[in-house]
Amino acid sequence: MSMIIAPANYMLFGFFPTVIFSFFLPVIGVGLFTYIMARRIAPLVRANPDYRFNNIPERIKNIIVVWLGQIRQPRYMRAGILHIIIFAGFLILSIRSTSLVVIGVFDGFVLPGFDGSLGTVYNFIKDYAATAVLVACIVAAYRRAIIKPARYAVPEKYGHDHTAEAVFVLGIICTLMISESMFEAAAVAYNHRALGEAHFPAFFSLAWVFSKSLKFASLEFLQSLHIIMYYVHDVTFFFFLCFLPLGKHFHVITSIFNVFFMRVKKGNVKPVKYGVSDEELDNLESFGVKKLEDFTWKHMLDFYSCADCGRCSDQCPANAAGRPLSPRFITIKARDLMFKNYPIKSGVIYKSDKLLVEDIYTEDEIWSCTTCGACEQECPLGIEYIDKMVDIRRGMVEEGMVPQSLQKPLKALEKRGNPYGKMEKKRADWVKEKTFAETHTVKDLGKDSADTLYFVDSITSYDDNIQEIARRTSIILEKAGVDFGILGKGEKDSGNEVVRFGEEMLYQELKAQNTEAILESGVKQIVTADPHALNALKKDYTGLPPVKHISEIVAEKIESGELTMRPCKNRDKVYVYHDPCYLGRHNSIYESPRQALDAIAGLTRVELEKSRDRSFCCGGGGLMLFYEPEEETRMGVLRVNMAAEAGANVIVTACPFCLVNIQDAIKVAGKEGEMEALDFTQLIEEHLA
């Protein structure tokens, strides 16, 4: 009796050496794959530049934590666990798969280093890995086909459903697991039967189950099974390899690269074109992304890397409100256009003839985005959205395609430095309020000097209700012993939304004017109560002294003892803190406001389910307040309902735009009397000892 004949030595029908298949399948498979990859890379080498080779240590950390560690996956627990199993299984089994290909030509091949005990341990682990992957795939297929979680659904306007593709690939993976295990099991059963060998696969693994069930099969049957399963695996493997770049499973290949190149700084907006300085902007032929080819290579890589998981759209507040924006489909539609312009078969390159917003996107879709960053925070593959929206808006602004409702505030910003069109000389009128002015004066840095600049920004300066935030902030700074002043009429809008809405040159002007005024004042630090201003000054402007949010100052001063808080004046109220997007997600300031609130003894504070980096945008700030979107409900209303569900009756927020949106939403939702909105500065100032 002899051992089972391996595929490398087998003779089909007694005369045809199957090793020929073992040789040509990989050659053809790899060859075809290389060609397909070349076609896929073609648009990227022609794309706009993107500087992604900086901050290498940070990027390596992202590979370890986001890619290998799959840290974002458990945010959706069930799907997350399934994916982690499949991903880990793939990594472990990649060694086995590679060996298998070679084994088909050189029987007994073992990867260098895997001959001794490492090999034995690996063989043990791989059997469980394959089993786990199979089980995970079956559960995943059940979820996709039967349970159908909402975020996978494809709204009619976006085309046909994607379930078939998803289940098909799961089927392929199952085939790979089953064929590999069966291949091994057949050999084990054969050799046990023929030679009495007792090397069984890992206990209760898939291969183990197969080998036990094949106990009574004939040697002939086992031999055929062994060979057939090998080639089933081989063909499926190379089919899968070539199939990957054709759809959403391209992410299997691109994920490590996409995560390596993902953004390492948060809150800032990309320049109009990498390599072109602000001074050189006037020389550029065209601003922004008008056609598909205008994207940078990283953005195109993003389009390829989308796994179609829908988590971005599931977290998108605009999507939840029923606006025409779904981040997932921004990516999928662009990906499909790339596939269309660079078809695999013909090798022709088709140039886009239409503008993106006249072809795959609508103008409203692009204006609907509040730049809250929830999508980018959620994506397990590091796909970015904000920079793309900004780039597309830059192109639209240049073409004059700006909604009428936004043209007025933009013109006002140009003429008066604020979106309300109010006069510059009235920017500091909030200090003149009777009760405030009786006991407080605020330094004008045009005439005086001070250590610290309190950058007020437009809404807090001009909106009658929001001016109170400025007064409270001043009182807090005073009591904290901070020597501060304001720029008054020398201050212009920070321009955070101006740049994000694509009006780059207006932003450059505002930035230049503010920077000059700030540097001339000679201040050593900047404080603001407006997270949008915080973000612009800290992340987009350059050459300024350090910028802090008032909540950071308050938390610091409470800790050092310079500020003490009185006990809570409203012990029967239930407070909830809403994380503003530009304080939280974009600037990672989550704890300072909470620490400050918790320093108020007896204040009952609950947490929203969607808090910290999962916070739900109030509706947007800056220019977004002027835009008239098509939506089913207001984002603010959804947020107010969330607060009510959490059992709160006071929403505390640390952003003037959040305050405006939530106050309005309380009225629209009919919850006046049940819910109120308070600014952080109001609550703190009320309780200052």
Place this chain on the structure above:
Amino acid sequence: MEILVCVKRVPDTAENEFELNSDGNDLDRDDLVYSVNEWDNYAVEEAIQIVDNLGGSITVVTVGDDEAEEVLRREMAMGANNGVLLSDDAFEGSDGRGLAAILKAEVEKGKYDLILTGAQADEGAGQVGGMLAAMLDYPYASLVNKIEPADGKIKVGREIEGGNQEMNEIELPCVLSIQTGINEPRYVGIRGIRKVASVEIPVKGAGDLGVDAGSVGEAGAKIKRVDYFVPDLGDGAEMLEGSTDEIIEKLIEKLKAKGGL
């Protein structure tokens, strides 16, 4: 189609707070910001859309001082091909008739199929377009909210009572005054304006146009402003209080008492 659009630089209604000056005879113009008259902007957008469809070119013209040039540049950034500034000390203080006379002189220097003006500007007189047409002996349609070009003639629309629309046919060359809402004007950003910053805009004075200085400007004005004031505040509105039924009763009482019922 060769189109001339007459534009005016006016104090921006949105971005200004209007107060009387200390003399009480005009607005305090110290802190004002200016921009193109809104109606004129709609007219330029309409001209651009017509030329996009039919070919041709657009010239924007204004009567004003050096500062008025910025308005011409903005409209050129939007899409107008040429700009002409009609500027002369003699033109200052012109009434509507004077402005129309100056514009007429410019029109006669060119060959225009269509002349557009805004329905009204900051002073609300709404007269220059009509006067210009009369002086040129061209047909005139006012408050146009729709233009459908055809050969040799065009169709123009106007909104009438009850929200209805009437369409009229008018022969070219003609003068139209354009109503807001005829289209959605495209945005003009700072970048666009910078792109046309160095384009040549010819300046023409009374001599270039062949206009008699005595017939225009303050000298030739037959209408002079005599006063500018904020009217006295009345008592304001009387708010009726009570339940819906009580309010209805009170209202009927008052209407009867004043002879309304």
